[in-house]
Amino acid sequence: MTDAQITINHDGTGSVTVDGETTTLAASGAVEARQEATARIAKRAAELGRPLPATATESGRTWPLLIGTDGTVTPRPQEDAAAARPSTVSAPSVEIPDAQADLDVTRSRPVTGQPAPSWEQPATDPIISEVPGAQDDLEATRPRAIATEPPAAPRHSAPAPQTPSPAVDQGSPVDELHTFREVQSDVHSSVAPTQQNESQHAPGPDTGPAVVDPPAAPDAVDADPRWSDISQQPAAHGFRGTLNGMGLKLAPTDEELAVRRESLRQEIAREEEARRADEQLAQEEAARETRRAIRERAAAEKDRAERAIIQTPFEEPKKVIIANYKGGQGKTTVTYGIGATAGRIRGGDVIAWDANETQGNLGFRAKKAPTARSVVDLLEEAADDFTTVEGSKRSTLARFTRSQGDNLFTVLASDESRDRQDLVDADAFEKVHEILGRFYSLILIDTGNNHRVSHFKAALEAADQLVVPVSAGADGAHAAEAMLDSFESLGHGDLVENAVVLLNDSATRRGDATGIAAKFQQRVRAIIPIPFDPALDSGDEIDFDALQAPTRAAYQEATAAIAHGLAGTKEG
Template sequence: MTDIAITITPDASGTITIGGATAPVTGKTIEQTREEAMQQAVTHARQTGEPAEVTADDPTGTFYLTVTPDGGILNRPSPTDPGTAGWEQEPALTGHDDPGAPQVAFDEQGRDRRPSAPQRREPIPHNVEDLNVPPAGQPAPADPEPAPAAPLDEAANVPELSELVGAGGIEVTTDLSTTPDPLETDPRWIKISQQPAEDGWRGTLNGWGLKITPTEDELAQRREALRQEITREEQERLEAEQHAQEEAVQESRRAAREREAAAKDRTERALIQTSFEEPKNVLIANDKGGQGKTSACYCIGATAGRIRGGDVVSWDANETRGNLGFRAKKAPTARSVVDLLEQAAEDFTTVEGSKRSTLARFTRSQGDNLFAVLASDESRDRQDLVDAEAFEKVYEILGRFYSLILIDTGNNHRVSHFTAALAATDQLVVPVSAGADGAYAAETMMDTFESLGYGDLVKNAVVLLNDSATRRGDATGIATKFEQRVRAIIPIPFDPALDSGEEIDFDALQPATRAAYQEATATIAQGLADTKENQA
């Protein structure tokens, strides 16, 4: 039998000496170095066909092992331990590669607890007398007969019924709650409970290749760790279920909102696409400037133009130089309503001259927005030429080619062309900013309209309540002023793309802004449709 010595230092370096030949053994950790050294020892035993006794020293202590040619790693007693004299040594573990081989099971004092635990041999006697052998010719003494057992008085041992029965009678309770611990049937626990020891000296020996079973304390720790893991998994499962339920509820609500929004969109588009048998005039008015009249005129025109597929014109009928031409998409030439009156008004007095292409020379196409803009003149003096008669002439021309005419007005409702526009109005739209001054101007204007006999226009009016980034008025209070006076109040959110004062890019507006103007346009169309029905 070969002697093998293994030495491992705390830095995981080591040596193995086999038959007087020493070789280095290295690993990244002490455990890896142990594994490499024992692998070399097993390889030597297989090559020689004989078991080898291994003495291993590492930072945890000294161990005495035996490796066998079949790959087994056995525990052997210390040669200097007098407590092992006279014991028949059995392998601590046989069949290193045989899962069916017996495993060592020690108690807390390190004693073998196997049913076939080794027994101490009795000393062999050196004298014949010590064997207690009878002389020749004499029979061997018979074994003494055992004394007869005392008769069993079973009746004497039966307790009286009165001793068993209390004042309330015999009460027998049987615990039927034998539900097994679910952990015991968990496949993971079956695997974990069969793993070799990892703690204490058992774990250290297992680090040398043995497979000693864990103590009850270690099993209890593993059981508790698994139980906590199961609890954590169950908590995560419950949380995942709750999250899924919340997601389902949110998704259901989101789907409901989407369906509602889709239905609202279809309804609004259908209203905006209403066909009118005659031109409809929408007057956008507020006596005070800065209330959003021009933005409303452009955005309502773009909304109606896109949904109706054209057939919409926005006219800047300001008594002075208006702003709609500046906010709209520019044209190659800056022709205005005054140029139309001066250069082409007579052309539209004949059938041959009444051409859309002629009118297109003086309007500005707004591209994908599918509506046109008729701008006011940039000269204030020339714009004064648009009086009541001129308004009626331009309105008649526009009505030949467009069924929806949006009129952006100035701040003076007493001028003649405003009076003419008011007389031709089918729908009144009143933009109001968040400030109290704009609301006051709108109220006084409505009072004037009612005094002039246009109470129906006021009652059917649509108020656009514009939010502002700089003016924080009482929107609720302003809405309260008009809710009993007009047909509808539509909030318009603040949008930086409109607040800049630059050319309006309708696609750059926020979705909420476009949605608000679509609602406003549909509300206007609904009023026009009702007017059509009433007239019919």
């Protein structure tokens, strides 16, 4: 039977002929071409169920081979090769010392699974100093050496006694076939199941279906493009490294290649670990961005909804009283915060009235006016002007109020004289309330602490919405509960049920906010916490722009809750 023919050129081109059918090879290099040729012949061997003889030719040299069904490459005796080779082709006869011993070593040598970059792979390293011209031969025969020139023509040696030799002749077919043997592992993954494997896995009478081993995962080092360059770099360690330091270019030993392989494997593992860490960080950042985006969308939607309810138009003026029987609960700061929030969002149309029966603080903490006029001045100097159409002018009222600039609301302060403030009784309250209602649709009334005075009772009767500030202490909550009980007994249970409680946090007092909230949970419509803000703690004039964002947001939420209650009340 005629051998299968393999022809390989150093640039990776060539051909393989099996059963008279020739296939052109165009691989990236000689190693890849050898692998492809071996795989094609092994595939045909598997189809026939027997090994196929083959003759490989590369750079003028010839190797008689036997390629098994599983891609195993073994040498053929020279006489078998000569019988199978066409009569028109003759190969030079080469005498090899102890060739049979080398052949036995070759047959028992384990497959490395890594294709060698050259056809030659001697079993032992030649001793350079003992072989004439060994340096040139070594570069051509060293495993995975950097090939700079095509292999030289084989040198023929004279017959020698059958004794062990320290060096193997470069043209030895025994060593040359190592190249084919070391491509076996690459063939296994590309050839159909062999007859041997089929017999091993074939189901017997008492066994189930055949089990086929899955293909092994590719080695990470072999898949890395850097390994091709790293593996072919000249030796840098040991005796070969020393010689390379003298100008030679000897390939590395298997041990040095193993060290390089492990080093690259560790580097790949570190890179993979870093990649996974970066990927994890990116995923966590994306998750944070997603959560942040969700929060921002929710906050934007909440802001739009709150602003919309605060901008609710009222057909009649609405009165909101801010009350707690106990002082120091934050009534004045709450009044200002709600006034500024409503004024900015409604675009004006808001006034805050300090209706404290004694000297109140709203005028002191609000933005100052050129003249310190008060509600008492309004009653004494201009009350009669508002009894006629001609005298009922907003400009007249503006002489006694204090504009709060960008906050777009106005303050009507109590009198700085306690004696004069006593002039504001129930009748005076009704008169001022009627005048303010002509020009403002939202009136905020900052009450005092004495619920027994007539103007407090008048404010309660006029109220459309109740706001109850409570500080962090238990005493303020107790006073607020007592006030709500009193309002209910006076027939204002609907005002209590619709009330909004604002829990003012404090930097100096620590109370049970949860416990305080629980006291009002079933009694009022809304409970909203107001965080502590240093800008409000000084007691000076309030700069609303200086408040922290959470504080302004809390006042907007409170103002929206108030407006929601007002939108549900009957007009008039």
